[in-house]
Amino acid sequence: MYTREKQLKAFERLLDIMDDLREKCPWDRKQTMESLRNLTVEEVYELGDAILEKDTEEIKKELGDVLLHIVFYSKIGSETKDFDIADVINSLCKKLIDRHPHIYGDAEAKDEKQVKENWEKLKLKEGNKSVLQGVPQSLPALIKASRIQDKVAGVGFDWEQPKQVFEKVKEELEELQVEVEQNQQDKIEDEFGDVLFSMINYARFLKIDPETALERTNKKFIFRFQYLEQKAKENNLDLSEMSLAEMDKFWEEAKSLKL
Structure with a gap:
């Protein structure tokens, strides 16, 4: 260094x-x-x-x-x-x-949560009209949802236990299924958004970054599908003419391999 x-x-x-x-x-x-x-x-x-x-x-x-x-x-x-x-x-x-009065001033912050709470309160004192004012409008929706939830949690608007959040996920899934059965397309979209939002919130409680988790799944899917394409080519097979059972055989092989 x-x-x-x-x-x-x-x-x-x-x-x-x-x-x-x-x-x-x-x-x-x-x-x-x-x-x-x-x-x-x-x-x-x-x-x-x-x-x-x-x-x-x-x-x-x-x-x-x-x-x-x-x-x-x-x-x-x-x-x-x-x-x-x-x-x-x-x-x-x-x-x-x-923003760090617990280091450069007289404030106290015993843990990360208290640091975040102090941070959001300080930003409001600096003139921000809303806790959510600092969330860029152009952020991708998944990242934006995560940032929104982080910020409101910073001022105490939050669930207490992961179990409560998971119950909310199940509730939103049930509401989505009702709209699917009734074939209400505009309401399906609304409820689907609620499911995603609640899942992102659940990820926060599990200490998982949802963007990272989804991107890892994207990479995993790409690897497995390209393996499937490669095996089809090696066996002179056309993907569009293969049955799902035939494709699934190579897919399962890919799942046993490491990225």
């Missing part, structure tokens, strides 16, 4: 390179905050993939890409004289100190 001096030197080098690119590279010179936005989202997802794969070398590279975007936005901000990288860092430092 590098010393603090070398870490700061590396960051200074990055800032110098960003200055060069912004001045001399036609592509970098053309970019705006708006044009970078989608690229930033993509980089964050690539970082997420690397974390799920536990690929530390790839995590390092993707963190670099995310850091580049932070420096890039800050460079653009300095050109319009709105803010620069020092403003970004100082603003973050102030927020971290203000």
Whole structure:
């Protein structure tokens, strides 16, 4: 690991390179905050993939890409004289100190739950009109549901036991089944959403990240289906003409293999 001096030197080098690119590279010179936005989202997802794969070398590279975007936005901000990288860092430092009075002040926080409760109360004191104000509208629905539940739990709006949440899951499933039997399409969608929301809440009580759990299942399914495709090809079989029993034979084989 590098010393603090070398870490700061590396960051200074990055800032110098960003200055060069912004001045001399036609592509970098053309970019705006708006044009970078989608690229930033993509980089964050690539970082997420690397974390799920536990690929530390790839995590390092993707963190670099995310850091580049932070420096890039800050460079653009300095050109319009709105803010620069020092403003970004100082603003973050102030927020971290203000939001951790149990470290930098006289408040107490005995556990993670109390830290979260203090955090949400502090944000309301800072001017947030709602606990949910900080949940980005553009978040994917599954992640948004998880963040919503985290935030309201932070101010005490929560179940007490996992068993209660599971009972809610069963209740929502029963309500969904009623609408399915009555063939009420708009109500089916509403109840299906309620089932998903309650399952995401249950995941929180089980200390499982629902996004990670679903992505692991996606990867598992892809692996098994591609194994099925491979075996069909090796046996000169056409998937569209195979019976479910024939496909299931290869599927079960795939289940016995590790990703």
